[in-house]
Amino acid sequence: MLTVALPKGELLKHSIRLLQTVGLDFSAFLDSGNRQLQITDTNGIAKGLLVRAQDVPVYVEYGQAQLGIVGYDVLREKKPQVAQLVDLRFGYCRMSVAVKQSSSYRSPLDLPAHGRVASKYVNCAREYFHSLDLPVEIVPLYGSVELGPITGMSEAIVDLVSTGRTLRENGLMEIATLYESTARLIAHPLSYRMNTDNLSDLIANVREAILAAV
Amino acid sequence: MLTVALPKGELLKHSIRLLQTVGLDFSAFLDSGNRQLQITDTNGIAKGLLVRAQDVPVYVEYGQAQLGIVGYDVLREKKPQVAQLVDLRFGYCRMSVAVKQSSSYRSPLDLPAHGRVASKYVNCAREYFHSLDLPVEIVPLYGSVELGPITGMSEAIVDLVSTGRTLRENGLMEIATLYESTARLIAHPLSYRMNTDNLSDLIANVREAILAAV
Numbered sequence: 001m002l003t004v005a006l007p008k009g010e011l012l013k014h015s016i017r018l019l020q021t022v023g024l025d026f027s028a029f030l031d032s033g034n035r036q037l038q039i040t041d042t043n044g045i046a047k048g049l050l051v052r053a054q055d056v057p058v059y060v061e062y063g064q065a066q067l068g069i070v071g072y073d074v075l076r077e078k079k080p081q082v083a084q085l086v087d088l089r090f091g092y093c094r095m096s097v098a099v100k101q102s103s104s105y106r107s108p109l110d111l112p113a114h115g116r117v118a119s120k121y122v123n124c125a126r127e128y129f130h131s132l133d134l135p136v137e138i139v140p141l142y143g144s145v146e147l148g149p150i151t152g153m154s155e156a157i158v159d160l161v162s163t164g165r166t167l168r169e170n171g172l173m174e175i176a177t178l179y180e181s182t183a184r185l186i187a188h189p190l191s192y193r194m195n196t197d198n199l200s201d202l203i204a205n206v207r208e209a210i211l212a213a214v
Numbered sequence: 215m216l217t218v219a220l221p222k223g224e225l226l227k228h229s230i231r232l233l234q235t236v237g238l239d240f241s242a243f244l245d246s247g248n249r250q251l252q253i254t255d256t257n258g259i260a261k262g263l264l265v266r267a268q269d270v271p272v273y274v275e276y277g278q279a280q281l282g283i284v285g286y287d288v289l290r291e292k293k294p295q296v297a298q299l300v301d302l303r304f305g306y307c308r309m310s311v312a313v314k315q316s317s318s319y320r321s322p323l324d325l326p327a328h329g330r331v332a333s334k335y336v337n338c339a340r341e342y343f344h345s346l347d348l349p350v351e352i353v354p355l356y357g358s359v360e361l362g363p364i365t366g367m368s369e370a371i372v373d374l375v376s377t378g379r380t381l382r383e384n385g386l387m388e389i390a391t392l393y394e395s396t397a398r399l400i401a402h403p404l405s406y407r408m409n410t411d412n413l414s415d416l417i418a419n420v421r422e423a424i425l426a427a428v
Contacts, residue, residue: 037358049365052357062353064367139276143266144251151252151263153278
Protein backbone atom coordinates (compact mmCIF):
# COMPACT_ATOMS: atom_id res chain seq x y z
CA MET A 1 0.00 0.00 0.00
CA LEU A 2 1.13 3.52 -0.83
CA THR A 3 2.46 5.49 2.15
CA VAL A 4 2.51 9.30 2.36
CA ALA A 5 4.71 11.08 4.92
CA LEU A 6 3.08 14.24 6.29
CA PRO A 7 4.83 16.99 8.26
CA LYS A 8 3.68 17.97 11.76
CA GLY A 9 3.19 21.68 12.30
CA GLU A 10 2.51 24.58 9.97
CA LEU A 11 2.06 22.62 6.75
CA LEU A 12 -0.16 19.84 8.06
CA LYS A 13 -3.64 21.34 7.62
CA HIS A 14 -3.01 22.50 4.09
CA SER A 15 -1.33 19.19 3.17
CA ILE A 16 -4.33 17.22 4.36
CA ARG A 17 -6.74 19.51 2.49
CA LEU A 18 -4.73 19.06 -0.72
CA LEU A 19 -4.67 15.27 -0.42
CA GLN A 20 -8.43 15.26 0.17
CA THR A 21 -8.92 16.89 -3.24
CA VAL A 22 -7.14 13.90 -4.83
CA GLY A 23 -9.08 11.29 -2.86
CA LEU A 24 -6.84 10.63 0.17
CA ASP A 25 -8.42 11.45 3.51
CA PHE A 26 -5.99 11.79 6.42
CA SER A 27 -8.10 14.31 8.33
CA ALA A 28 -8.01 12.01 11.39
CA PHE A 29 -4.51 13.45 12.02
CA LEU A 30 -6.20 16.79 12.74
CA ASP A 31 -8.40 15.42 15.56
CA SER A 32 -7.09 17.03 18.73
CA GLY A 33 -7.36 13.68 20.54
CA ASN A 34 -5.32 11.81 17.93
CA ARG A 35 -2.11 10.20 19.17
CA GLN A 36 -1.62 7.85 16.23
CA LEU A 37 1.36 8.50 13.99
CA GLN A 38 0.26 6.00 11.34
CA ILE A 39 -3.27 5.83 9.92
CA THR A 40 -4.95 4.40 6.82
CA ASP A 41 -6.99 6.93 4.82
CA THR A 42 -10.75 6.56 5.15
CA ASN A 43 -10.98 5.16 1.59
CA GLY A 44 -8.40 2.46 2.34
CA ILE A 45 -6.14 3.56 -0.52
CA ALA A 46 -3.05 4.73 1.33
CA LYS A 47 -1.30 4.96 4.68
CA GLY A 48 -0.35 8.28 6.24
CA LEU A 49 2.71 8.75 8.42
CA LEU A 50 2.78 11.82 10.69
CA VAL A 51 6.36 12.87 11.40
CA ARG A 52 8.52 15.93 12.09
CA ALA A 53 9.00 18.09 9.01
CA GLN A 54 12.73 17.32 8.97
CA ASP A 55 12.02 13.58 9.07
CA VAL A 56 9.67 13.56 6.04
CA PRO A 57 12.52 13.35 3.48
CA VAL A 58 14.22 10.63 5.56
CA TYR A 59 11.20 8.31 5.35
CA VAL A 60 10.86 9.09 1.62
CA GLU A 61 14.58 8.64 0.91
CA TYR A 62 14.56 5.20 2.56
CA GLY A 63 11.38 4.23 0.70
CA GLN A 64 9.29 3.79 3.86
CA ALA A 65 7.00 6.39 2.30
CA GLN A 66 6.67 6.70 -1.47
CA LEU A 67 5.41 10.27 -1.26
CA GLY A 68 5.91 13.13 1.17
CA ILE A 69 5.10 16.79 1.66
CA VAL A 70 7.77 19.06 3.09
CA GLY A 71 9.00 22.64 2.93
CA TYR A 72 11.68 23.54 0.40
CA ASP A 73 13.74 24.91 3.32
CA VAL A 74 14.20 21.36 4.68
CA LEU A 75 15.16 20.00 1.24
CA ARG A 76 17.64 22.80 0.72
CA GLU A 77 19.23 22.29 4.16
CA LYS A 78 19.40 18.47 4.18
CA LYS A 79 19.80 17.71 0.44
CA PRO A 80 18.08 14.30 0.69
CA GLN A 81 18.07 11.85 -2.24
CA VAL A 82 14.42 12.34 -3.19
CA ALA A 83 12.58 13.38 -6.35
CA GLN A 84 11.19 16.91 -6.02
CA LEU A 85 8.01 16.81 -8.07
CA VAL A 86 5.53 19.63 -7.48
CA ASP A 87 5.66 23.10 -5.96
CA LEU A 88 2.47 23.03 -3.88
CA ARG A 89 2.38 26.84 -3.56
CA PHE A 90 1.38 26.94 0.10
CA GLY A 91 3.50 27.40 3.22
CA TYR A 92 5.25 30.44 1.79
CA CYS A 93 8.17 31.77 3.80
CA ARG A 94 11.67 33.03 3.13
CA MET A 95 15.12 32.30 4.52
CA SER A 96 16.52 35.63 5.64
CA VAL A 97 19.48 37.26 7.27
CA ALA A 98 18.33 39.43 10.18
CA VAL A 99 20.15 41.77 12.56
CA LYS A 100 19.23 44.07 15.43
CA GLN A 101 17.36 47.17 14.25
CA SER A 102 19.66 49.16 16.50
CA SER A 103 22.80 47.85 14.75
CA SER A 104 24.48 49.64 11.85
CA TYR A 105 24.28 46.59 9.55
CA ARG A 106 22.04 47.13 6.53
CA SER A 107 23.53 44.47 4.26
CA PRO A 108 25.26 41.13 4.95
CA LEU A 109 28.45 42.69 3.61
CA ASP A 110 28.35 45.20 6.49
CA LEU A 111 28.85 42.32 8.94
CA PRO A 112 32.33 42.09 10.43
CA ALA A 113 34.58 39.39 9.01
CA HIS A 114 34.71 36.43 11.44
CA GLY A 115 31.54 37.70 13.09
CA ARG A 116 28.98 35.19 14.32
CA VAL A 117 25.74 34.12 12.69
CA ALA A 118 23.30 31.94 14.67
CA SER A 119 21.07 29.56 12.74
CA LYS A 120 19.11 26.33 12.75
CA TYR A 121 19.99 26.10 9.05
CA VAL A 122 23.75 25.79 9.35
CA ASN A 123 24.33 24.42 5.85
CA CYS A 124 22.26 27.12 4.14
CA ALA A 125 23.90 29.82 6.25
CA ARG A 126 27.40 28.51 5.58
CA GLU A 127 26.83 28.26 1.81
CA TYR A 128 25.36 31.74 1.64
CA PHE A 129 28.22 33.49 3.41
CA HIS A 130 30.70 31.40 1.46
CA SER A 131 29.06 32.65 -1.76
CA LEU A 132 29.61 36.21 -0.51
CA ASP A 133 33.23 35.31 0.30
CA LEU A 134 32.58 36.63 3.82
CA PRO A 135 34.12 34.40 6.49
CA VAL A 136 31.75 34.08 9.46
CA GLU A 137 31.38 31.65 12.32
CA ILE A 138 28.07 29.79 12.21
CA VAL A 139 26.62 29.14 15.70
CA PRO A 140 24.21 26.17 15.53
CA LEU A 141 21.03 26.66 17.58
CA TYR A 142 17.89 24.53 17.86
CA GLY A 143 15.30 27.11 18.88
CA SER A 144 14.65 30.81 19.59
CA VAL A 145 17.40 31.88 17.21
CA GLU A 146 16.44 35.52 17.79
CA LEU A 147 18.15 35.27 21.19
CA GLY A 148 21.49 35.19 19.35
CA PRO A 149 21.66 38.93 18.59
CA ILE A 150 19.59 39.87 21.67
CA THR A 151 22.09 38.28 24.07
CA GLY A 152 25.01 39.52 21.98
CA MET A 153 26.14 36.00 21.11
CA SER A 154 25.89 36.66 17.38
CA GLU A 155 25.80 39.69 15.08
CA ALA A 156 23.14 38.17 12.84
CA ILE A 157 20.84 35.20 12.35
CA VAL A 158 19.77 33.20 9.32
CA ASP A 159 16.22 32.02 9.87
CA LEU A 160 12.88 31.27 8.28
CA VAL A 161 10.55 34.28 8.22
CA SER A 162 6.88 34.20 7.29
CA THR A 163 5.10 37.30 8.59
CA GLY A 164 8.13 38.86 10.24
CA ARG A 165 6.25 39.31 13.50
CA THR A 166 8.73 37.37 15.65
CA LEU A 167 11.58 39.47 14.27
CA ARG A 168 9.76 42.76 14.94
CA GLU A 169 8.74 41.71 18.45
CA ASN A 170 12.40 41.05 19.18
CA GLY A 171 13.75 44.27 17.69
CA LEU A 172 15.28 42.53 14.67
CA MET A 173 15.06 43.36 10.97
CA GLU A 174 15.72 41.46 7.73
CA ILE A 175 18.61 42.70 5.63
CA ALA A 176 18.76 39.99 2.95
CA THR A 177 16.83 37.00 1.62
CA LEU A 178 18.67 33.77 0.77
CA TYR A 179 15.70 32.13 -0.98
CA GLU A 180 11.95 31.69 -0.82
CA SER A 181 10.33 28.48 0.31
CA THR A 182 6.99 26.73 -0.25
CA ALA A 183 5.73 23.20 0.40
CA ARG A 184 6.85 20.54 -2.09
CA LEU A 185 5.60 17.11 -3.10
CA ILE A 186 8.52 14.68 -3.02
CA ALA A 187 8.80 11.01 -3.98
CA HIS A 188 11.07 8.04 -3.41
CA PRO A 189 13.10 8.05 -6.64
CA LEU A 190 12.85 4.32 -7.38
CA SER A 191 9.11 4.12 -6.61
CA TYR A 192 8.61 7.13 -8.86
CA ARG A 193 10.52 5.57 -11.77
CA MET A 194 8.85 2.18 -11.30
CA ASN A 195 5.43 3.86 -10.92
CA THR A 196 4.70 1.77 -7.80
CA ASP A 197 1.00 1.74 -6.82
CA ASN A 198 0.31 3.92 -9.86
CA LEU A 199 2.06 6.89 -8.30
CA SER A 200 2.13 8.87 -11.54
CA ASP A 201 -1.67 9.19 -11.66
CA LEU A 202 -1.77 10.50 -8.12
CA ILE A 203 1.03 12.97 -8.85
CA ALA A 204 -0.77 14.15 -12.01
CA ASN A 205 -3.92 14.71 -9.94
CA VAL A 206 -1.99 16.77 -7.38
CA ARG A 207 -0.49 18.84 -10.19
CA GLU A 208 -3.95 19.49 -11.61
CA ALA A 209 -5.39 20.39 -8.21
CA ILE A 210 -2.60 22.93 -7.72
CA LEU A 211 -3.11 24.46 -11.18
CA ALA A 212 -6.88 24.59 -10.64
CA ALA A 213 -6.38 26.46 -7.37
CA VAL A 214 -4.42 29.29 -9.01
CA MET B 215 25.52 40.39 35.95
CA LEU B 216 25.67 36.62 36.15
CA THR B 217 23.55 34.81 33.55
CA VAL B 218 22.21 31.26 33.96
CA ALA B 219 20.96 29.28 30.95
CA LEU B 220 18.00 27.04 31.80
CA PRO B 221 16.61 24.21 29.65
CA LYS B 222 13.00 24.19 28.45
CA GLY B 223 11.13 20.96 29.06
CA GLU B 224 11.62 18.10 31.49
CA LEU B 225 14.42 19.59 33.58
CA LEU B 226 13.03 23.11 33.99
CA LYS B 227 10.91 22.73 37.13
CA HIS B 228 13.57 20.90 39.09
CA SER B 229 16.28 23.33 37.89
CA ILE B 230 14.30 26.31 39.10
CA ARG B 231 13.61 24.66 42.46
CA LEU B 232 17.33 23.94 42.91
CA LEU B 233 18.34 27.52 42.07
CA GLN B 234 15.76 28.82 44.56
CA THR B 235 17.54 26.94 47.34
CA VAL B 236 20.71 28.92 46.53
CA GLY B 237 18.93 32.27 46.37
CA LEU B 238 18.12 32.66 42.66
CA ASP B 239 14.43 32.88 41.86
CA PHE B 240 13.50 32.24 38.23
CA SER B 241 10.04 30.83 39.01
CA ALA B 242 8.50 33.43 36.64
CA PHE B 243 9.56 31.07 33.82
CA LEU B 244 7.00 28.58 35.14
CA ASP B 245 4.05 30.98 34.79
CA SER B 246 1.90 29.54 32.04
CA GLY B 247 1.41 33.03 30.60
CA ASN B 248 5.14 33.75 30.43
CA ARG B 249 6.52 34.46 26.95
CA GLN B 250 9.78 36.03 28.10
CA LEU B 251 12.98 34.15 27.33
CA GLN B 252 15.14 36.44 29.48
CA ILE B 253 14.29 37.49 33.03
CA THR B 254 16.10 38.88 36.05
CA ASP B 255 15.68 36.87 39.25
CA THR B 256 13.43 38.46 41.83
CA ASN B 257 16.42 39.29 44.05
CA GLY B 258 18.17 41.12 41.20
CA ILE B 259 21.29 38.95 41.47
CA ALA B 260 21.28 37.15 38.13
CA LYS B 261 19.65 36.90 34.73
CA GLY B 262 17.96 33.71 33.51
CA LEU B 263 17.91 32.63 29.88
CA LEU B 264 15.25 30.08 28.87
CA VAL B 265 16.42 28.06 25.86
CA ARG B 266 16.15 24.62 24.26
CA ALA B 267 18.08 21.98 26.18
CA GLN B 268 20.49 21.50 23.24
CA ASP B 269 21.17 25.24 23.15
CA VAL B 270 22.15 25.56 26.85
CA PRO B 271 25.79 24.45 26.28
CA VAL B 272 26.03 26.78 23.25
CA TYR B 273 25.21 29.88 25.33
CA VAL B 274 27.58 28.69 28.05
CA GLU B 275 30.39 27.83 25.62
CA TYR B 276 30.22 31.30 24.05
CA GLY B 277 30.12 32.94 27.49
CA GLN B 278 26.66 34.49 27.03
CA ALA B 279 25.73 32.55 30.16
CA GLN B 280 28.31 31.80 32.85
CA LEU B 281 26.31 28.86 34.21
CA GLY B 282 23.85 26.41 32.73
CA ILE B 283 21.86 23.32 33.60
CA VAL B 284 21.57 20.57 31.02
CA GLY B 285 21.28 16.79 30.73
CA TYR B 286 24.43 14.72 30.44
CA ASP B 287 22.96 13.22 27.22
CA VAL B 288 23.30 16.60 25.48
CA LEU B 289 26.89 17.05 26.73
CA ARG B 290 27.81 13.57 25.58
CA GLU B 291 26.27 14.07 22.13
CA LYS B 292 27.56 17.59 21.42
CA LYS B 293 30.85 17.60 23.36
CA PRO B 294 30.78 21.38 23.99
CA GLN B 295 33.76 23.24 25.46
CA VAL B 296 32.25 23.79 28.91
CA ALA B 297 33.27 22.93 32.46
CA GLN B 298 31.12 20.10 33.85
CA LEU B 299 30.88 20.90 37.55
CA VAL B 300 28.15 19.13 39.49
CA ASP B 301 25.97 16.06 38.96
CA LEU B 302 22.60 17.46 40.06
CA ARG B 303 21.09 13.98 40.51
CA PHE B 304 17.71 14.74 38.97
CA GLY B 305 16.39 14.10 35.46
CA TYR B 306 17.53 10.49 35.49
CA CYS B 307 17.26 8.63 32.21
CA ARG B 308 19.34 6.24 30.16
CA MET B 309 20.48 6.05 26.56
CA SER B 310 19.37 2.67 25.30
CA VAL B 311 19.29 0.45 22.26
CA ALA B 312 15.75 -0.77 21.62
CA VAL B 313 14.24 -3.17 19.09
CA LYS B 314 10.81 -4.60 18.32
CA GLN B 315 9.67 -7.08 20.96
CA SER B 316 8.64 -9.34 18.09
CA SER B 317 12.17 -9.37 16.63
CA SER B 318 14.75 -12.01 17.44
CA TYR B 319 17.35 -9.46 18.60
CA ARG B 320 18.18 -9.72 22.27
CA SER B 321 21.61 -8.07 22.20
CA PRO B 322 23.12 -5.36 19.94
CA LEU B 323 25.47 -8.04 18.60
CA ASP B 324 22.43 -9.91 17.23
CA LEU B 325 21.77 -6.99 14.87
CA PRO B 326 22.69 -7.66 11.25
CA ALA B 327 25.90 -6.05 10.00
CA HIS B 328 25.07 -2.94 7.93
CA GLY B 329 21.62 -2.88 9.49
CA ARG B 330 20.01 0.46 10.27
CA VAL B 331 19.75 2.25 13.60
CA ALA B 332 17.54 5.35 13.86
CA SER B 333 18.48 8.00 16.42
CA LYS B 334 18.37 11.64 17.40
CA TYR B 335 21.76 11.02 19.05
CA VAL B 336 23.77 10.16 15.95
CA ASN B 337 27.19 10.72 17.51
CA CYS B 338 26.45 8.58 20.58
CA ALA B 339 24.94 5.85 18.41
CA ARG B 340 27.86 5.86 15.97
CA GLU B 341 30.47 5.73 18.76
CA TYR B 342 28.67 2.90 20.52
CA PHE B 343 28.40 0.61 17.49
CA HIS B 344 31.94 1.50 16.53
CA SER B 345 33.07 0.36 19.99
CA LEU B 346 31.30 -2.97 19.33
CA ASP B 347 33.04 -3.14 15.93
CA LEU B 348 29.59 -3.65 14.40
CA PRO B 349 29.14 -1.64 11.19
CA VAL B 350 25.63 -0.13 11.08
CA GLU B 351 24.02 2.71 9.17
CA ILE B 352 22.80 5.49 11.47
CA VAL B 353 19.54 7.10 10.27
CA PRO B 354 19.22 10.59 11.75
CA LEU B 355 15.70 11.46 12.93
CA TYR B 356 14.38 14.49 14.83
CA GLY B 357 11.32 13.05 16.54
CA SER B 358 9.25 9.89 17.15
CA VAL B 359 12.28 7.66 16.72
CA GLU B 360 10.14 4.63 17.65
CA LEU B 361 8.61 4.86 14.15
CA GLY B 362 11.94 3.60 12.76
CA PRO B 363 11.42 -0.07 13.68
CA ILE B 364 7.61 0.18 13.44
CA THR B 365 7.72 1.24 9.79
CA GLY B 366 10.57 -1.17 9.09
CA MET B 367 12.99 1.63 8.23
CA SER B 368 15.47 0.53 10.91
CA GLU B 369 16.22 -2.63 12.88
CA ALA B 370 16.88 -0.71 16.09
CA ILE B 371 16.88 2.73 17.70
CA VAL B 372 19.18 4.49 20.12
CA ASP B 373 17.12 6.80 22.28
CA LEU B 374 16.67 8.30 25.72
CA VAL B 375 14.45 6.20 27.99
CA SER B 376 13.10 7.31 31.36
CA THR B 377 10.09 5.18 32.37
CA GLY B 378 10.08 3.02 29.24
CA ARG B 379 6.39 3.67 28.69
CA THR B 380 6.77 5.03 25.14
CA LEU B 381 8.77 1.96 24.17
CA ARG B 382 6.20 -0.44 25.63
CA GLU B 383 3.29 1.39 24.01
CA ASN B 384 5.03 0.97 20.67
CA GLY B 385 5.92 -2.71 21.08
CA LEU B 386 9.62 -2.02 21.56
CA MET B 387 12.06 -3.29 24.21
CA GLU B 388 15.48 -2.23 25.48
CA ILE B 389 18.33 -4.63 24.79
CA ALA B 390 21.30 -2.53 25.97
CA THR B 391 22.17 0.66 27.82
CA LEU B 392 24.87 2.97 26.45
CA TYR B 393 25.04 5.18 29.56
CA GLU B 394 22.93 6.81 32.26
CA SER B 395 22.17 10.51 32.29
CA THR B 396 21.24 13.12 34.89
CA ALA B 397 21.15 16.92 34.92
CA ARG B 398 24.51 18.68 35.22
CA LEU B 399 25.65 22.14 36.27
CA ILE B 400 28.03 23.50 33.64
CA ALA B 401 30.07 26.70 33.47
CA HIS B 402 31.84 28.84 30.93
CA PRO B 403 35.46 27.70 31.43
CA LEU B 404 37.06 31.15 31.51
CA SER B 405 34.42 32.65 33.84
CA TYR B 406 34.89 29.65 36.12
CA ARG B 407 38.66 30.05 36.25
CA MET B 408 38.43 33.84 36.70
CA ASN B 409 35.67 33.41 39.31
CA THR B 410 33.55 36.07 37.58
CA ASP B 411 30.71 37.42 39.76
CA ASN B 412 31.92 35.13 42.54
CA LEU B 413 30.81 32.03 40.68
CA SER B 414 32.68 29.66 42.97
CA ASP B 415 30.50 30.55 46.00
CA LEU B 416 27.34 29.90 44.04
CA ILE B 417 28.71 26.59 42.75
CA ALA B 418 29.70 25.56 46.29
CA ASN B 419 26.16 26.36 47.46
CA VAL B 420 24.67 24.21 44.69
CA ARG B 421 27.00 21.36 45.66
CA GLU B 422 25.89 21.64 49.29
CA ALA B 423 22.21 21.75 48.36
CA ILE B 424 22.63 18.57 46.33
CA LEU B 425 24.48 16.79 49.13
CA ALA B 426 21.87 17.95 51.68
CA ALA B 427 19.08 16.52 49.50
CA VAL B 428 20.54 12.99 49.46
